[in-house]
Each structure stands twice: as structure tokens, then as C-alpha cells.
Amino acid sequence: MSRRSIRKYKAVTVGRDTLEQILQAGINAPNGMNKQSWEIRxxxxxxxxxxxxxxxxxxxxxxxMARDCFRGAPVVVFIANDTNYDFSPIDCGLLAGNMILSAWSMGVGSVCLGSPVRFIASPEDPSCAAIKTVQQKLGFSNGYEMIICIGFGYADESPKAKPRNESKYRFVEL
Ligand SMILES: Cc1cc2nc3c(=O)[nH]c(=O)nc-3n(C[C@H](O)[C@H](O)[C@H](O)COP(=O)(O)O)c2cc1C
Structure with missing residues (x-):
């Protein structure tokens, strides 16, 4: 309940040991038939x-917004899904959720980021050499497409919770 999207970060990075723990929590998420239908950079x-x-x-x-879409996070995780598996987007969402919550349990803030996917995977100018280099460096396998990114870092703000609509859930009786 205390996790919030962080868009202002301290100028320190997250150590590799902590990142490893976050990644381990991610890949231990429930996933369809244990296919682990994700790739992570x-x-x-x-x-x-x-x-x-x-x-x-x-x-x-x-x-x-293209230059600032990482929201100042010092670490960015890029996640790709297997386009040949219909439940892969769910797998990737659960992976991301595990990473975000485990990070927060260790005091690491985060922000889930959809916009960089568009800026990198479907840019306005697909012929731009610099973005092609980024795509190559990330190097997702054939059949995998970037679906979501997560920025991680130590929070330099404490945003309030945005309102939630409780009518979105109900118990079904009898
Ligand atoms: C699929 C998805 C894409 C998102 N994309 C962005 C984004 O591109 N930039 C951003 O600042 N926040 C992004 N967010 C964060 C949401 O704006 C945020 O989770 C929502 O407003 C609720 O606020 P909270 O996370 O603080 O509870 C994204 C969240 C999700 C789940």
C-alpha cells in the first residue's frame, strides 16, 4: 500500500547485489506453464x-517527453514478451509487479514505464541510426518485443496515493 510511482530520484545508483535480488524476485513470479516467456535487459x-x-x-x-521518459531513474529495466505465446503479456506483467514490490520492500523506488517502448520500438523515425543501435544493444531474441520498462532508484519524493475506484471490484454472491 505504500508503493507509489517515483518520478524524482536521488543521484545514487542501485547496487548490483540489490538489483540481483530484484531480478530473482521477478523471475520467480508465477508464469504460464513455467515458460518464463520474458526477456529482461x-x-x-x-x-x-x-x-x-x-x-x-x-x-x-x-x-x-522522449528524452525524459525514464523520469530520472538511474537504472532502467527493459522487458520483452514472447509474441508467439498469448499469455506472455500476463507473465511479463507479473514479473514486473514482483520486481516493483520486492524493490520497494528493500527501499528501492520505481516507476513502470510504457512510453519508452514506443520511443524505442516504434519511433517516429525508424531509420534513425542511433535508435537502431539501441535496439541492437538491447538485443532481444527474434519473436520477442519490448512490452514494458521499469525505472529503479532511491526515491527523492513521497507522492500521495492517487484515488482508486473501489466499484471496480465486487463479491459475487450465490
Ligand atoms: C503499463 C503502465 C505504463 C505506465 N507508463 C508510464 C509512463 O510512461 N510514464 C510514467 O511516468 N508513468 C507510467 N506509469 C505509471 C502510472 O502512471 C502509475 O502507476 C499510475 O498513475 C498510478 O500511480 P501509482 O503507481 O503512484 O499508484 C505506467 C504504469 C503502467 C502500469
Whole structure:
């Protein structure tokens, strides 16, 4: 209940030991037939992260959010799903949820990010060499497509919970 999306981070990264624990929690998520129909890429190198931001801005000149879509997170995890398995998006969502909650249990904040998927996988200018380089570096296997990203880092803000609509659930009687 205390987890919130973090969009302001302290200028320190998350250690590899902690990231390993977050990744382990992720891959231990429930998943269809234990196919583990995900691929995960972790970028914690600040130089590489900057070059990805530059490439997103270059390939998406019409969107001023392209460069800032990681929301200042010092670590970004890119997740791809298996396009040949219908439940793979669910697998990837559960993987992401496990990572986000395990991170928070260790004091690491996060933000789930859909927008970088568009900026990298379907950019305004698909012929942009810089974004092609990013796609190659991430190197997802054939048949896998990026579906979601997660930014991780130590929170430098404490946002309030956004309202939730409780009429979205109900108990079904008899
Ligand atoms: C599939 C998905 C995509 C999202 N994409 C973005 C995004 O691109 N940028 C962003 O700042 N937040 C993004 N979010 C975070 C949501 O805005 C946030 O979870 C929601 O407003 C509820 O707020 P809370 O996480 O603080 O409870 C995304 C969340 C999900 C689940």
C-alpha cells in the first residue's frame, strides 16, 4: 500500500547485489506453464543510459517527453514478451509487479514505464541510426518485443496515493 510511482530520484545508483535480488524476485513470479516467456535487459551504466535518452530524442523529434521518459531513474529495466505465446503479456506483467514490490520492500523506488517502448520500438523515425543501435544493444531474441520498462532508484519524493475506484471490484454472491 505504500508503493507509489517515483518520478524524482536521488543521484545514487542501485547496487548490483540489490538489483540481483530484484531480478530473482521477478523471475520467480508465477508464469504460464513455467515458460518464463520474458526477456529482461538491465541498464545501470549512466553513459549508456544517456546515449539511450539521446537516441530516443533524436528518433522522436515531435515528442518533447522522449528524452525524459525514464523520469530520472538511474537504472532502467527493459522487458520483452514472447509474441508467439498469448499469455506472455500476463507473465511479463507479473514479473514486473514482483520486481516493483520486492524493490520497494528493500527501499528501492520505481516507476513502470510504457512510453519508452514506443520511443524505442516504434519511433517516429525508424531509420534513425542511433535508435537502431539501441535496439541492437538491447538485443532481444527474434519473436520477442519490448512490452514494458521499469525505472529503479532511491526515491527523492513521497507522492500521495492517487484515488482508486473501489466499484471496480465486487463479491459475487450465490
Ligand atoms: C503499463 C503502465 C505504463 C505506465 N507508463 C508510464 C509512463 O510512461 N510514464 C510514467 O511516468 N508513468 C507510467 N506509469 C505509471 C502510472 O502512471 C502509475 O502507476 C499510475 O498513475 C498510478 O500511480 P501509482 O503507481 O503512484 O499508484 C505506467 C504504469 C503502467 C502500469
Amino acid at each position: 538491465v541498464v545501470d551504466n549512466p553513459v549508456l543510459l544517456e546515449s539511450i535518452k539521446d537516441a530516443m530524442a533524436e528518433a522522436n523529434p515531435g515528442n518533447r
